[in-house]
Amino acid sequence: MIGRLMTMTAHPGRGGELATVLLTVAERLRGFPGCEIYLISQDGADPDTVHVTEVWRDHASAQAALATPPPADGPAPSDVLALLSAPPHRTDLTVLGGVGLPTEGRP
Template sequence: MSVVSEDAAARVGRLMTAKALPGRGDELAAALVRVAGTLRGFPGCELYVINQDRADPDTVYAFEVWSDEAAVNAALEAARTAANPPVSMAAVMAMVDGPMRRVDLVPLGGVGLAE
């Protein structure tokens, strides 16, 4: 018996880790919080939380839960084509030291996550 319902199985969970250029962790975190604000009410975005590592403030995490892969793709396309984004993807990437790390997850449930 699977712990994941059929509806939940379509969900997309991601943990993105970004290492900011030295000393730019606060700036990167603030920019990503502004990006997260644009996703409030975006169809399919269930959770998008920015976190900063207490021990290493230049490391920033984004924890995401989406209803499905189509919602993720729609959000990425909207970000690519936005006329006046609060923060451009290029500006975010200019603060990042190396590639972002992505871990794909299966959201199962918990506090803050709709059943």
């Protein structure tokens, strides 16, 4: 399994809007093959900072999600980028396990 931590900073006062758009993205990923976790969190100390915690079965699943065109009613990646005051920060992870993750295929 692979994971990603994405940290995004919205333009001042627009963190709630960013979180709402990302929650819509998360809902569209529900049931997407290989998507184990897609969690949206707003920073408790800075509501304009939004974190996305992702867990994917493998790299191919994550890439397939990125390659899927957004639905006609949005949101598109450009909608997310328009809300950001700086480029997102991405940390790639090797997921070892934990609560809420499937256990098949792991020691």
